Amino acid sequence: MKGADVTRNEDAFSPSDAVLAALRKIIRSIELNSRSLVKRVGLTGPQLIILKEVSRMNGSSIGEVARTISLSQATVTGIVERLEKRNLLLRRRSDVDRRKVMVEITQEGETLVRDAPPLMQEAFVDRFSRLPEWEQSMVLSALQLLVQLMDAKSLSESSGLMEEDGDIPVVL
Amino acid sequence: MKGADVTRNEDAFSPSDAVLAALRKIIRSIELNSRSLVKRVGLTGPQLIILKEVSRMNGSSIGEVARTISLSQATVTGIVERLEKRNLLLRRRSDVDRRKVMVEITQEGETLVRDAPPLMQEAFVDRFSRLPEWEQSMVLSALQLLVQLMDAKSLSESSGLMEEDGDIPVVL
């Protein structure tokens, strides 16, 4: 019998669903933070992250930057392009390896970084640093555990259990 | 003298930097999983999330869905539009309040949801569920703490914590 009431509330809420829900909120927070940065600094979160990274390791290649901050090269290329248009940094092919494109920060970019807009979540950093140490450790451990669980795909996993369609590219 | 030392490895790596780095990796993982979903199911992560949500609470409004999954209405509108084009769900204005748009899943959508893989990587769900309970709890607690710290924008100021839908179904 299909009940008259519409509310199909699901009590069954698995722990991993809760994890996903929490992650979603966190991701959204970061997103919103980025938006607010645009108003305060004129740069989005990713742009500022890259600019800071370039400032720290001046003269590194696009690929290095991408690896450092966990973004694809294509993504970094796009952001760097926008930053270059604003004269915050400039690109130049490497002398030693002409395949590489080195990125250097400009005076203007350096100034902007120095006036150091509160890095993305400076407010968060502040609160976080005030937590008792055990709590900081717990959070960090939990996150790293998650990273492992998600990453693991490429680490282990060699079982021969999966037949199904042979369309499983798996690992490499 | 400039060349010489290249490796400017980050010695100064504060806990909160590590947190951000880990989050970035997690976000990327989720992003990549979404891409792989497209190939396997034909839907992206967000699309599948919404479709599942609609399946669970059939006949809810766009706004309700948006709130439930922590996305803006505008975003949900766009995704729902794409899903409607694929005949996986359909929109209909509410009879009681013509401002509202109710979303209903179609037979086709229901079928797809039934056959769809979990939102997170299957392997992740699997591994996570195998963790000892205390570890699952720790991860969840840590994430919820992060949510608070990031959200804190609203509770740091005034002690009174507003509504903001205290919808945290802890479990465990």
Added chain:
DNA sequence: CTATATAGTTTGAGTTCTAAATAAAGTCAA
């Protein structure tokens, strides 16, 4: 009936990914 509030949609800007196209270097063999 006007004024305000709410629900959804549209628009504009930015980020993100993959896949395919380029380009430069490195490797290997004749």
Added chain:
DNA sequence: TTGACTTTATTTAGAACTCAAACTATATAG
């Protein structure tokens, strides 16, 4: 050495997602 292949890095093109702000339509006051 030279030519063919392979590897590595960057760029381009295309599709989604994301949000805020502006806009439309409806609802609820006063």
